[in-house]
Amino acid sequence: MIRSITHISRRFYAYQNERFPLVLLSLSLFPVTLSSAAVVSKFTIMGIVLGFIASLAYIFHIRVNDEERDFEHDTAHHSTRPLQRGIITLNELKIINATAIFLVALIAILSGLEATFIALIMIIYSYFARHDFFYREKIRRHFFIYNLVHIIQILLLQIFVYAVIANRIQFTELLLAHFLFTLTGTAIFEFVRKLKIPGEDGTGMDTYTHHLGFNKSMTVYSVLILLNTILFFFISEMIRPGIMIWIYSSIAVMVVGCSIWVHWIKKVGATDKLMQGIFLLVYAAYNVSIYVFIH
Incomplete structure (x- = not known):
């Protein structure tokens, strides 16, 4: 046994x-x-x-x-x-x-x-x-x-x-905003795992890059990232409004944006992992920040 x-x-x-x-x-x-x-x-x-x-x-x-x-x-x-x-x-x-x-x-x-x-x-x-x-x-x-x-x-x-x-x-405005925030986060994780480098789609026709192409897939991914950040900003403003939220959100967008731009240009495995890893860290930071802002 x-x-x-x-x-x-x-x-x-x-x-x-x-x-x-x-x-x-x-x-x-x-x-x-x-x-x-x-x-x-x-x-x-x-x-x-x-x-x-x-x-x-x-x-x-x-x-x-x-x-x-x-x-x-x-x-x-x-x-x-x-x-x-x-x-x-x-x-x-x-x-x-x-x-x-x-x-x-x-x-x-x-x-x-x-x-x-x-x-x-x-x-x-x-x-x-x-x-x-x-x-x-x-x-x-x-x-x-x-x-x-x-x-x-x-x-x-x-x-x-x-x-x-x-x-x-209890369905409050804050909870509903948070649900939308996690919804976009879920969509990003689902999307990025099926966003492949050109030539690595395989034969299964089961990736977003197969159906949309690399450039359109990267565009959709970028829009989802921006929407997720906007929702984080909206939640943060509901909890603790202030100039620091603007600065924090702007830095996060720039960091994630740079990783997207690098992968868009290079299209290699290392930049793919970098792009996914940076979003994982930023998304984790967003969620921890929401907890800290309230408590």
Whole structure:
């Protein structure tokens, strides 16, 4: 038993390095959980911890669903991915996924009826999403709609995090602004992971650069970054208006803008990682700042 757990743990560690990077996900999810706590009416440290754990667990659940749903497609078009290389099996991922769903359900029950109800909706929606709403080939032909219906899972998760932290959600102007802020952040993370360097789109026709081209994709990414910063500025002005917010937001836009410009010109792996890394840090800083401004 212990040997089996150790074996799966080693295989999962190798898998997560490529497909579910826990460190990077934590750097994005924990700051968002902090800012979510700041905009609800009341919160506890335990609520923040539970919200963070539930977020990681549910996103892993989505990842496993994606692996199962796209197994044949990935085998044909992404043969170098861990599952296709045999680093871990789908059954092993399902075992870990069962633990993740148990954690989400347990946290929901501990957090009250509202969180439990939202968790139930999340799990039911994820079931239909795993099966492409039983319109597999039809929905896959519409790339943007296909991605949109799966992004909705993250938006449900954000509402769930509010419920876990606050027990009962109070829809204030600040909370709604924060929800839009996290919505654009989610859109950016979803978009940038499918924004590929010219020539690296592969054969799966499953990237934004394949459908829009590199220049249009970079333009959309830039607009999303600007919108996310505007929403951060708007939230900050609601909390603590002042000239420092203008300076802070301007510096952030310039730093992210420079990374976008460099990648737009160079179009290499190093500049791609630089662009993604800088946004990750800036987005984390935005979320931590919202928490600090309020508390």
